[in-house]
Each structure stands twice: as structure tokens, then as C-alpha cells.
Amino acid sequence: MSKRAVLEVIALDVEDAVAAQAGGADRLELVTDMAADGLTPSPRTVAGIRAAVDIAPRVMLRLADGFAAGDVDRLAGVAGELREAGAEEFVLGFLDADGGVDLTAVERLVDVLDGCPWTFHRAIDRAADRDALRKQLADLPGLDAYLTAGSAAGVDDGLPTLLAEAARGGEPGYQQELLVGGGLRLDHVPALRAAGIDAFHIGGAARPEGWAGPVSAAAVAEWRRVLDGD
Template sequence: MSERAVLEVIALEVEDAVAAEAGGADRLELVTDMAADGLTPPVETFVGIRAAVGISLRVMLRLTDGFEAGEVRRLVRAARELRAAGADEFVLGFLDEAGEPDLPALEAVLAELDGCRWTFHRAIDRAADRDALRKRLSDLPGLDTYLTAGSAEGVDEGLPTLLAEAARHGEPGYEPRLLVGGGLRLDHLPRLRAAGIDAFHIGGAARPGGWETPVSAAAVREWRSALDRG
């Protein structure tokens, strides 16, 4: 428990990023269009945020609402443009109609990322078989994190799954870090931390005024303090 837990905050623009960093965030997830649950931001947004803050940035690669890849050529082009602009950490994850991982789409995008570190996002919470998905993705280059609530319904429903997966950390397919997000509340933290989970992701919780308002540095600081207390 001595190591500092990772706090990742969703940022839509420079104002969000600056406030999140001021509040003690370790990393940002850069997206646009939260009405579609977070899509790839414009390259200009990444460039502006990268210039404004010093913390890590993971950029979403997702073009449409839902978890199907959509037009893979557009995804590949977006990845190439972001890489050219200096992005070196990403968030992605695609399922086919059966809820299986879309390996051809993932591999096409990862070819552009050239080994960059990346998070497989909450598509895992919609997968037909979480365990099988993890094992099928285990050899993909750069995968170091799963963003998950343990359930499509959020952390309240997914808590047993999160605790069980934390206990398997290090097994084949379970080497990537668990980054817990999706209906996460402060009162969930003690059980998650006690299970050894050390990475947390917030979006709406960093915006007490709702998604139409910017990130609150004070709200982020409250989470940072709670995590630092262990």
C-alpha cells in the first residue's frame, strides 16, 4: 500500500487538464463527445493539452458509440495522426457482434502504435467471456491496463468480479493493471484498495456540476486525498 495509487481523470479540453493536474491526477484520458461515451478527440485538442500539462495522457481511439470498431481505416488514420503529433499512450478496445474481441481491428490499429502503452477500455464489461478475452489479448504489444467496472452496470454490480480478478493478478491474461472506473464512488475505495487494486478512473465524479461544467480541481483533490490515505 506504500506506493501511490494512480488517479486518472477524463479531460475534454485544456481547462479540464489543468484542473485535474492541479488536483493531483496522475494521468488523463483524453476524449471528446461524452454523449457517445467518449470518442477520439481532435489532434489539436491533444496538442493543446500536451503543451499545458506535464502528466501522462492516454488518448481514446474510438469513432462511434458502442464497442464495434466501425471503419478501421479511419481508426488507423486517427492513430497515425495522433502518433505524429506526439501521442504515446492510448485507450482502445473493440468487440464484434458476438461480444468477442475484434482482433483484426485491434491489430490494425496497434500496428500504427508501434508498441505504445495502451488501455483496453470498458468493452471488457460487455464481452461475452471476460476470461477468454483476457487470454486472447495477452500477447498484444503494449497492453498494460484494463479499464473496467467489473460489470456493464457499474462498480456496484461489478465489485465481486473486480475483487476476484485482482486476486488473479499475475496469472496468464491477468498481468495488466486493473484501472477501476464506471460508477466508482469514494466509498468503494477501501475494499478495492484492500484487494490490492491501485488505479482508479473518474469522469463525472470530477465534475460536481455535471458534464457541461469543467473538471473541478477541488473534486480531484478529494479523490487524491482519499487514495493517499490508503
């Protein structure tokens, strides 16, 4: 039997975090402004969530919509403030104008994070060459997961890519956790689990009322039940 699956839930505030933990989430992705696909939350929100729940929040480092790094000095300063507020895990990912990884920006932030674990997010799904990106990032300290749908269009389109990448686990550039998210549905889970994928990320799927409403503990619990094979 494959190991217990990791379930990561997007949280916008303390209420979301408490509901996600109650439903059986293992981890949070902490963001603000989902209209821009998730930006960096405030240090105050981070501190509040750290105080309210036991599960780890991965905090987004992204100041504007899109996949350009923007003001890297400001980002580095924000990362330092978030660490002071109690953030110990992060989410980031930047591309250059040609769709290659912006290694200068990523390495600058990784220096500030100083060994903290981090996820390279769905910027990989917009990359010109996924394989090249993975190999460029392979040895960066702290990188332990890729959040990906396999395609910019979502898991429906990206499933073949996800299955192919799962089969390469252990190769250089493919040793990180494959954290599947982006249009992920419960009916995708059996094929992903059968391929050995054991980390899943949900946002809208945890919110029956949409992004204007809170995370539902019951919706998270349903995902937990399916992932556990109950």
C-alpha cells in the same frame, strides 16, 4: 503498504487537463463527446494538452458510439495523426457482434501504435467472456491496463468480479493494471484498495456541475487525498 494509487481523470479540453493536474491526477483519459461515452478527440486538442500539462494523456481511439470498430482504415489513419500531434498513450477496445474481442481491429491499431502503451477500455464489461478476452489479448505489445467496472452496470454490480480478478494478478491475461472506473465512488475505494487494486479512473466524479461543467481541481484533490489515505 500498497504503492501509491494511480488516479486517471477524463479530460475534454485543456482547461480540464490543467485542473486535473492541479488536483493531483497522475494521468488523463482524453476524449470528446461524452454523450456517446467518449470518442476520439482532435489532434489539435491533443497537442494543446501536451503543451499545457506534464501528465500523460491516454487518447481514445473510437469513432462512433458502441463497441464495434467501424472503419478500421480510418481509425488507423486517425491513430497516426494523433501520434504526430504528440499522443504517446492510447485507449481502445472493440467487440464483434457476438461479444468476442475484435482481434483483427485491435491488432491493426496496435501495429500503428508501434509499442505505445494502451488501455483496453470498458468494452471488456460488455464481453461475452471476460477471461477469454484477456487471454486473447495477453501478449499484445503495449497493453498495460484494463479500464473496467467489473460489470456493464457499474462498480456497484461489478465489485465481486473486480475483487476476483485482482486476486488473479500475475496469471496469464491478468498481468495488466486493473484500472477501475464506471460508476466509481469514494466509498468503493477501501474494499478495492484492500484487494490490492491501485488504479482508479473518474469522470463525472471530478465534475460537480456535471458534464456541462469543467473538471474541478478540488474534486480531484479529494480523490487524491482518499487514495493516499490521508
